[in-house]
Every structure is written in C-alpha cells, then in structure tokens.
Amino acid sequence: MKKTILLTFDVEDWFQVENFKNNIPYSTWDARELRVEKNTIELLDLLESTSGSIKATFFVLGWIAERCPDLVREIHKRGHEVASHGFAHHLCYKQTSEELGHDLVKSKKLLEDIIGAEVAGYRAPSFSINDSAIKIIRNVGFLYDSSYNSYEGHGRYGSLTLSDTAKPDHPIYALSPDFFEIPVSNLRFGGKIIPWGGGGYFRLLPTMLHQAGVRQVLKEKNCYTFYMHPWEIDPGQPKVREAASFFKFRHYVNIRKAKDKFGNFLAANAEHSFLSCREFIRDYQSHDYADEIV
C-alpha cells in the first residue's frame, strides 16, 4: 500500500495566534499588517515546485477569507482543498453552543460563496475540540473534523472520546458513516505521546530526527498528518516584544529555517502520496482499509 502524507495548513496571520491573544485583542486585528497572502502563496509555490503531484488541505480562517478572497480562490484554483478554521479564532470550548454554531456556519458559507464549491472540513483553533463541539461541527454539515491532537502536554489542546474499540493513533476515525475525524499525527514512544505533527514542534526538532519519526509513523500507520501555518515561514513578521518569553519562544523558535526545513521534509518524502483530507476520506471509503491502516 502506498503511504500517504496529509499536509494541512491553518491559514491565519501572525497576530491571530493564541500565544499573543493577551497582547493583540481581536478588536485591533484590522490595524495589523496582513502578511498571510504573501506567505501562503510562498507555500503554494513550494508545493508546486516539489516533484510529484502534491495536494494539501488549507483550513482558512473566515476573518482572513473575508479580507483575502482572491487568496482562497487561488488555493482552490491550484487544486488544493479549501476547508474552514472557523471565523474568529475563538477556542471551541470557550464558546457557547450557539456561538460556536454561528462561527462555524458563518465561516463555511463564506468560503463556499468564494470558491463556489462545498467546504467539507473543519479544524478548531489550537485543537480546542471536545465532545460537545464535535457534535455541533457535524450538525453544521461538515464531512470531517481535524481538530484532535492526542498530545496532552500542551495545555490548550482539547480532547475527544473516540470509540473504545479504536486503536490509538488511528489516522482516521469514522465517527458515523458520513462523518470522520482525522487527528494530527503524534509519535508514541515508551508509552508516551510525543508531539510530532508539526507547528513549533516541527521547527524545534532536528530535521533528521523529525524524519525518523515520520518514517516510524508511516511504517506503523501508513499515513502521517502534518500541520503548519503560513506565518511560520515568515522571519520578517512584526515582533510582539511585549509577549511573555514562553509564548515568544513557542511562536518564533527556528522561524528563520522553517521554510527550508519544510522543503527538505517534502523532498525526503517525495515517494509517498500527498493527498487532501477529502481525497483521503474518498480513498478510505472506496477501499477496505481495515487491515492496512492499523
């Protein structure tokens, strides 16, 4: 069986991250320098310049889509999947059911109007999923969610009760015949879960070590789900000097090297297939993967 890599990008800008929420309130976002367009195009160009056909999933924040509809159309035009990162980047478990439902519907409809096609997937800000949020995501009409991160040491990530019979770290869970969870990949080592799916952890890990972990995940699961943000390849972004050191470390660590590192990661895995989440679900539905994805 061909091994699959799911590249996922949360399309948001440097001032919208949870790490800087105390320093940059939502009400001031409009006054900030928008850099997401340029950074996302750089990522799109990088995917295109890598040999082989790479399809990825872009979870676009509604606030960004409203201001950069051409960017959303460009992602779609280049054959990648446009999915939703919600509208206002509020953590799921900090919203009421009504607020979350409203945020989801607004972002889904906005993206669908821009690309003229259905939007099937959702990723929660900071993986802030829980059991009640997943029901709302499903009821809004999404085909899948990709907000579960099994790493428990982060503090902000949510959690999800997946079926008792499911084996840990499954790359896809059919929560019902028409609704799926695609968790971000982590590495299990010595009974512990180590964050291996991307973001700051990807920037922190030495390239060879990260690749060894990716090989391990692919060997065990046949699928590796990776995430990144466009601001992670932007060393020129304005510095939020007043933020707490810990948050600054998380946000800025190895940002200068991240683009090259990501390029190396793509090159090192060129033999595998890079699919969008939706394509992966289609494949999953059309074959019996039971014995192949363990």
Ligand SMILES: [Zn+2]
């Ligand atoms: Zn986000």
